[in-house]
Amino acid sequence: MSRNILLISTSTTHGTGYLEHAEGEIKNLLQGKSRLLFIPYARPDSVSHKDYTAKVREAFEKWGISVTGVHEAKDPVAAVKEAEAVFIGGGNTFLLLRQLYQNNLIKPLQERVKQGTPYMGTSAGSNVAGKTIGTTNDMPIVFPKSFEALQLVPFNLNPHYQDPEPGSTHMGETRETRIKEFHTHNTQPVVGLREGSMLHISGDRITLKGSLTARVFLQGQKPQEFKPEDDINFLLEAV
Amino acid sequence: MSRNILLISTSTTHGTGYLEHAEGEIKNLLQGKSRLLFIPYARPDSVSHKDYTAKVREAFEKWGISVTGVHEAKDPVAAVKEAEAVFIGGGNTFLLLRQLYQNNLIKPLQERVKQGTPYMGTSAGSNVAGKTIGTTNDMPIVFPKSFEALQLVPFNLNPHYQDPEPGSTHMGETRETRIKEFHTHNTQPVVGLREGSMLHISGDRITLKGSLTARVFLQGQKPQEFKPEDDINFLLEAV
Numbered sequence: 352m353s354r355n356i357l358l359i360s361t362s363t364t365h366g367t368g369y370l371e372h373a374e375g376e377i378k379n380l381l382q383g384k385s386r387l388l389f390i391p392y393a394r395p396d397s398v399s400h401k402d403y404t405a406k407v408r409e410a411f412e413k414w415g416i417s418v419t420g421v422h423e424a425k426d427p428v429a430a431v432k433e434a435e436a437v438f439i440g441g442g443n444t445f446l447l448l449r450q451l452y453q454n455n456l457i458k459p460l461q462e463r464v465k466q467g468t469p470y471m472g473t474s475a476g477s478n479v480a481g482k483t484i485g486t487t488n489d490m491p492i493v494f495p496k497s498f499e500a501l502q503l504v505p506f507n508l509n510p511h512y513q514d515p516e517p518g519s520t521h522m523g524e525t526r527e528t529r530i531k532e533f534h535t536h537n538t539q540p541v542v543g544l545r546e547g548s549m550l551h552i553s554g555d556r557i558t559l560k561g562s563l564t565a566r567v568f569l570q571g572q573k574p575q576e577f578k579p580e581d582d583i584n585f586l587l588e589a590v
Numbered sequence: 591m592s593r594n595i596l597l598i599s600t601s602t603t604h605g606t607g608y609l610e611h612a613e614g615e616i617k618n619l620l621q622g623k624s625r626l627l628f629i630p631y632a633r634p635d636s637v638s639h640k641d642y643t644a645k646v647r648e649a650f651e652k653w654g655i656s657v658t659g660v661h662e663a664k665d666p667v668a669a670v671k672e673a674e675a676v677f678i679g680g681g682n683t684f685l686l687l688r689q690l691y692q693n694n695l696i697k698p699l700q701e702r703v704k705q706g707t708p709y710m711g712t713s714a715g716s717n718v719a720g721k722t723i724g725t726t727n728d729m730p731i732v733f734p735k736s737f738e739a740l741q742l743v744p745f746n747l748n749p750h751y752q753d754p755e756p757g758s759t760h761m762g763e764t765r766e767t768r769i770k771e772f773h774t775h776n777t778q779p780v781v782g783l784r785e786g787s788m789l790h791i792s793g794d795r796i797t798l799k800g801s802l803t804a805r806v807f808l809q810g811q812k813p814q815e816f817k818p819e820d821d822i823n824f825l826l827e828a829v
Contacts, residue, residue, distance in 0.1 A: 361762075365759035365761065395763075485731055488762060490724065490726070511761065520605075521785070522750065523727060532685075533729055535633075
């Protein structure tokens with residue numbers, strides 16, 4: 352497979368600007384490309400598609416890449432089919448997935464990525480690249496027709512992964528407990544991606560980027576921590 | 591309406607035993623009743639229906655109330671129709687709602703509660719008493735056929751409500767941001783119920799119980815804090 356995918360935990364880490372911490376990896380992903388199709392459907396903080404796209408455009412123009420918002424296209428399916436590269440930004444995962452279904456973009460996106468069109472996602476845009484959105488942290492503010500996502504990779508993502516806070520008096524579930532509950536009804540691996548971390552998938556090779564370890568949850572097993580230099584290719588063989 | 595409903599944020603507050611902090615309100619809700627039907631579908635920490643019911647049974651037997659788990663009944667619908675009182679416990683809201691639909695319990699529960707059968711819920715069991723489960727904090731580990739819930743009250747609940755942490759470096763959305771995003775696609779009020787808080791609905795009167803204030807979110811308005819002695823009956827008039 353010729354896929355070329357970058358799944359980023361968060362667009363903005365504490366103390367850095369928008370996409371700044373991922374600049375090197377993004378440039379690597381998009382080398383040789385001059386145009387990027389941005390999908391703003393997740394609308395963080397209820398920002399408009401237009402304003403969200405303007406923010407993204409500003410970031411990429413500095414790097415010599417021009418940005419079109421998919422909402423600007425008369426025919427979003429055609430826009431995906433013609434895209435040189437695709438970026439799905441963060442926000443609400445349920446809203447994002449519903450819009451992807453409503454605009455019939457699931458299959459065209461899958462096909463483009465299979466053909467090698469670079470794909471990058473941040474937060475919700477990383478969630479929808481997984482098998483399902485069943486490990487999103489977001490509130491279910493709208494009802495999508497399915498939780499099945501783009502399935503660009505055969506596992507699930509949990510962006511903004513948080514470790515349990517020592518000494519917390521809060522009785523709500525920890526992130527780890529939630530993922531454990533997910534595995535009582537689902538078999539695919541889940542990658543807990545801490546803020547600042549990324550996964551780069553190039554063909555049949557997957558690499559963890561950033562300085563932190565990632566927490567990998569396999570059904571019925573103890574969670575494991577993997578360092579950026581570790582071999583995590585088993586994730587691509589999950590079924 | 592003769593409804594008699596107790597919606598509890600969390601079954602267990604920090605430093606107290608199971609349901610202990612709500613003992614007075616629970617006894618008040620169930621006065622004159624000797625039997626309780628427990629619905630364990632939400633299965634916190636993947637505990638079995640049997641073990642979850644055993645835990646609940648132990649708590650209520652001390653108070654002279656006998657507990658039957660709905661999973662013990664050959665006909666769950668008949669069990670609801672004959673129940674003296676109903677308790678839906680916490681866990682995963684998506685799993686709970688899916689099981690309520692699969693066992694055809696939505697309408698029977700609505701009818702019993704309208705007729706005055708006491709209903710109590712904790713956490714996920716409070717979520718499903720609202721208009722939709724659109725403001726749950728849980729992971730969408732299974733796909734229910736709808737997010738529409740029991741609608742015993744015309745608003746939504748957010749149990750385990752958490753205020754933003756001052757000085758946090760985490761970039762994921764705060765609870766308040768999430769609820770604000772909910773209101774870009776939904777009109778009903780949302781009650782953020784902090785741990786230790788409860789709502790008691792008796793006929794057309796609603797009262798906040800516990801020592802803390804509750805945060806109420808109305809679409810397009812600034813969130814408001816209400817104290818236990820405040821008049822919050824407007825919540826029952828929401829459409």
